[in-house]
Amino acid sequence: MADGAELTAFVREVVLPGSAGTRPRVNPEACRFRLRTARSPIHRWGLFAAEAIPARRRVIEYTGQHIGPREALRRNIRPQIYLFRTGARRYIDGAIGGSGAQYVNHGCQPNLTARIRKGRVMLVSLRRIERGEELLYDYRLGGGIDDLPCRCGAPSCRGTMRPARPDPREDPAARKP
Numbered sequence: 543m544a545d546g547a548e549l550t551a552f553v554r555e556v557v558l559p560g561s562a563g564t565r566p567r568v569n570p571e572a573c574r575f576r577l578r579t580a581r582s583p584i585h586r587w588g589l590f591a592a593e594a595i596p597a598r599r600r601v602i603e604y605t606g607q608h609i610g611p612r613e614a615l616r617r618n619i620r621p622q623i624y625l626f627r628t629g630a631r632r633y634i635d636g637a638i639g640g641s642g643a644q645y646v647n648h649g650c651q652p653n654l655t656a657r658i659r660k661g662r663v664m665l666v667s668l669r670r671i672e673r674g675e676e677l678l679y680d681y682r683l684g685g686g687i688d689d690l691p692c693r694c695g696a697p698s699c700r701g702t703m704r705p706a707r708p709d710p711r712e713d714p715a716a717r718k719p
């Protein structure tokens with residue numbers, strides 16, 4: 543990291559991907575329904591249904607760069623976290639090669655759930671989602687990713703993006719010291 547060019551690339555690609563003012567894009571190839579990004583009442587940009595989505599349907603794949611815990615820890619310094627934990631020591635960084643699913647905000651009463659299979663993540667609808675609704679899933683943050691306060695506004699809001707009970711599969715080795 544002593545090399546200046548490497549540091550510049552790290553800041554551009556990892557710390558500040560994209561620019562704050564431009565509407566983030568969604569890769570239609572990763573979506574099973576029409577989705578669009580828009581300003582979210584919860585946090586910055588969000589992902590919204592541009593058409594109604596029935597219950598229990600695949601909505602969008604969460605894509606990105608597959609990284610290990612050490613690299614995840616290094617990238618955890620970003621102001622916007624796009625890390626999705628797929629296993630005890632595996633993460634997907636949606637900031638790099640992300641489908642647009644990385645803009646789905648956390649909600650304590652989500653309308654999506656994440657299905658992880660062979661390291662791939664699919665966001666699936668928990669109920670019918672109306673056109674114009676913001677898509678949300680429960681981040682259940684853990685495994686070395688810093689906790690964040692939740693302001694989702696749901697009546698059952700936990701006030702945190704951590705799960706109510708810790709994940710029993712949690713790998714202590716992946717936690718921060």
Ligand SMILES: [Zn+2]
Nearest residue numbers: 650692694699
């Ligand atoms: Zn909440």
